[in-house]
Amino acid sequence: MLHSANGTSAATAPRASTLVGDGAPSNDADRLYWEIFDAVIDQRLLPGVKLTEAVLCDAFQCSRSSARSALAQLAHDKIVDIQPNRGAFVAKPDEKETRDVFEARRMVEAAILDKLLALPDLAARLPPMRRMVADERAAFERGDRVSWIRLSNAFHVQLARLADNEVLTELMHGLCSRTSLIIALYDVPGRSACSFDEHEAILTRLEAGDRAGAAAAMHHHLEDCERRMKVEAPGRLDPWTVFNLKR
Amino acid sequence: MLHSANGTSAATAPRASTLVGDGAPSNDADRLYWEIFDAVIDQRLLPGVKLTEAVLCDAFQCSRSSARSALAQLAHDKIVDIQPNRGAFVAKPDEKETRDVFEARRMVEAAILDKLLALPDLAARLPPMRRMVADERAAFERGDRVSWIRLSNAFHVQLARLADNEVLTELMHGLCSRTSLIIALYDVPGRSACSFDEHEAILTRLEAGDRAGAAAAMHHHLEDCERRMKVEAPGRLDPWTVFNLKR
């Protein structure tokens, strides 16, 4: 109902990483924002691809104002790179940005775990996380890469939400989006580890109240993910990939 | 040269908290974004004030598109609150948001200090910070509240920049802006502590390589600042304050 017309596997997965009440975006700009955002996260839109306003308008039946508004917001989130008078492109994070994003994640997520462990009712909040990871595993096993990526991100965002801090939640949301972009650029699909195993490890340590263990598990998880990005070829995917957002 | 026309004390203070190269914003939208942003940070625009598009256009000689674009960006940064079909208002962070912002800051800034202390050449990077704090003290002593607030924010952003992580720097930039908003709402001017003293304390611990001391000083600084916000009256300032951005 949200995405007007698509019969792809993506339709089966609920959008889990959204912050605000997104029940049917009210205006075209918001609709487009999420449409493009999702497409980037799902890697249907690859880094470097040009997002021509007219094409967007045509594909999503909206006016240029709406398209421009959406692109501006995406640019603010570093999902899209707007070059004045040249147009908007899906952002292409470089090595330095990759390091910075992962470093920031290690810092913030370690702090989140700390806060979670200080909560008196932590145990009661964890079961839904378990179910989430189970969904993640299921998606992976049935080869539903799109749902898997979403749920994998959602795990981290949900962890932040559990800590009952909206600022942190939004922050993680942004960091996770940028991570998806990085993965789209640098990750080799075949070598990708099974994130859900590591997610489960984190949950297990949390349930046990094992502060050091949880921190180590998270640190390992993030470093593991970052290490996979070390692939030398920076231009592994051709930037001329067809703009096939809405085929 | 940057702010076209104003003879106020604000003109004397360089804008220190900006991230990207802001040498004369290229378009009207950006110009307006920073103009309003600065006005909010400097507390010339108070929380709750309505930002009518037409008034903005008139005041800054620009078209409505530019004004709308600027407002949209500000809304994305939580500096402005856009209510559909009703207009844009300077954001009014509530108690929960205040808690969340300060908690996030404690987490992130503690991590930043940790990273700084791990740098081999930290000592060489600190002298400029000292000068910054000196400027801060000078601004306070000559009663230049505007410059003081700016420099106080800049201190924290600069600390992040010293850690050589752009993601963290932007993050702190956003958190500091929101903090300014909170201060504008809840702080009692008379009771405001001398932040530069606490800033100096942090620097001293950093120079000594005193990890625990630096962390404690930062924690104290932030908690001290948050505590000042505990004033009961949430509507201390009338939201009908004249919209005197450009008198």
Place this chain on the structure above:
DNA sequence: TCAACACAAATTGTCGACAATTTTAAATCG
């Protein structure tokens, strides 16, 4: 053959007009 130039096509930046909605004010009714 290659470089520099000039022109045409495509794309982005900017703006004002019109429609939809909300707010304000006036008028009406109990």
Place this chain on the structure above:
DNA sequence: CGATTTAAAATTGTCGACAATTTGTGTTGA
């Protein structure tokens, strides 16, 4: 007199037109 309804004014949302800039193509000249 106060509450409700109605109309007018003000404000925001949306859109397409035009100007400015860039990109692509073809031509010229060394």
